Amino acid sequence: MSTMSSANSVSLTSLSETLKGLSTALICTHVAPDPDAIGSSFAMQRCLEAQGVSARVYLVQELPKRMSVFTEGVPYTLSVPDEEFDAVIITDTAVQKRMGPEYESLCARSGKIINIDHHASNPGWGTHNYVDPSAPSASSIVLDLALAMNISVDVQTAELLFAGLLDDTGSFRFSNTDSGAFKSAEILVSAGARPDEVAQALYFSVPRSQLLLQTRALQTLEVREGGRLASLWVDDSMLSECGASTEETEGLVDFARCIEGVLVAVFIREIEGGWKASLRSSHAMVDVNQVAGVFGGGGHPMAAGCRLEGSLDAAKSALFAEIEKVLAKVSE
Template sequence: MAVAVEDFKRACEVLAGGRAVLCVSHTRPDGDAIGSVLGLRALLRTRGLRVTALMLDPPTPRYAWLLDDDPPAIWTRDQAAVRGEAFDAVLIADTASARQLEPVLGYLESLAAPRIIVDHHATRDVAAHVALIDETAAATCELILEWAEALDWPVPPEAAEALFTGLATDTGWFRFPSVDERAMRAAQRLVAMGADPHRVYERLYAQESAARLRLTAAMLATLELRAGGRLAVVELIRDAFRRCGATPADTEELVNEPARIGGVEVVLLFVEQEDGQVRVSFRSKPPAGGLNRPFGPGLDVAALAAEFGGGGHARAAGARIRGSLPEVRRQVIARVESELLRSADARHDLSGLRTRPT
């Protein structure tokens, strides 16, 4: 549901009550998280506010070009400096999940400053004075653009490029099912405001490291197709990172690779963690019907991830599960296969209704 203009105005009133704003997003920041924080910083600075941009983890190298001129604070490195600041408001972007804010949640709860959340995810268990949440938005950066436009804020080129980056990466460069006319029009407006799509694409996708490519190959070597080819399963053990010279940051977007296989409806990527947990990434796409038309909406992987303590979107979600890799694999695969079987039975029944003579 679209955010009402009145809610955008309420958020602006909260910000107008002070001068110093802390802007933060989730752990392991992706393009939408980084674009949201940097875009908000640039926008709010035009309103005369002093903004501290905070990342909970260091962004991956592919986003360095966005950060070099004005690096954000990193919680693991700059925690003491951030704690020494006095903030009049807190802006949380691209998440409303306590689990995704875990490293900083205690600090945020200790602050008396009012809290604003701007997000497009289904999972939400963090309270806010104003919540600007729209699950139908293709990206949080799209919502932030709409916020600025609703209040006639100027959008400087650096904000436009950051917001375009978030929108483009969260939609798989405008190829995911979340892309609609609203998203494409937002992209058009951001380009008119100064975003350069060619520059953004080149910086994001034409500067890969050899280590990341080796890691991609290692992941694809584990590919297993299950449930009649509807489920693709891949994994990365800890030793794979050592052998490839890669880091956990190099896994960003790798889960999307097996989704290119025809007939695959769900992809699971299991990544073994150093702390005894397994990070599971879920992706889904609608099954193809006749003449390559989608046959039904596909599985809601956010609901599946939530069963394991995670969350996200209907088409992209994740969870961190404590246990050995074989045990976590067994549990998650069994649950997904069960859901795929149930959905297949439902489609069979629906197909029978469609073809039954009247």
């Protein structure tokens, strides 16, 4: 079900009709694209192409290596196109600014801004919004659209979408893993997606530099609030010491999250002019989206992110103070 909170909400059926009527489309997603961002946007390109729509993906930065096995042959660009499109379609992006520094010129490429997302914090900033917080991934929504458009999903599209679904559900372990997630998985595997190949590419092809970075990050582990809050951080010097890229910080938050008794896990990394915090909750009463919102960020109740300013210590104490407030709602 799509939330009808925004004025420009559209139904799945009407959105699939709109997509079918396009001749050209530019597809965008969020900065630091994760498998769901890549999976949903690149699969959207393939679905539209199958409908005779000339579609291209725009990425702010180069494709993450672990997703490149699934994207072969799909046209994408790293520069903002000059031409106009019938629509700009954005997937998995709660806040328009998360499209990157060029978000205004990207959206100026068309009068039709189609916002397809599953983040509860998405206010519906498009001219056409399909925001379904009950969908486990943006990739699941793209699958639903493909089915609504009667597109036969081929192996490559199925694996792109499966990668997004697998990653956003934490390999079917997070609270968004509902029967719908397995229904989508069933359709995708029937269409030829190989779960072992996708898992191999996403989780068992870790560069050595990433493993080194994990050992460094683990040395920063702090557990507080009676064992209910755990945090890790990484700064730029640690990245360069390990020869690791920003992409390789992904998943570090899970080391804090997996500790027994931890209700809120925090991972902080250095970004230009400050810090970026990733927050995870493992308790339905602890809403980290609310915490992220205090700092202008957002996401889901169980997984959210925000930017912080100042020194690491200042950033941490500001963040921990807000987390304390949400933890106070949970009796031990």
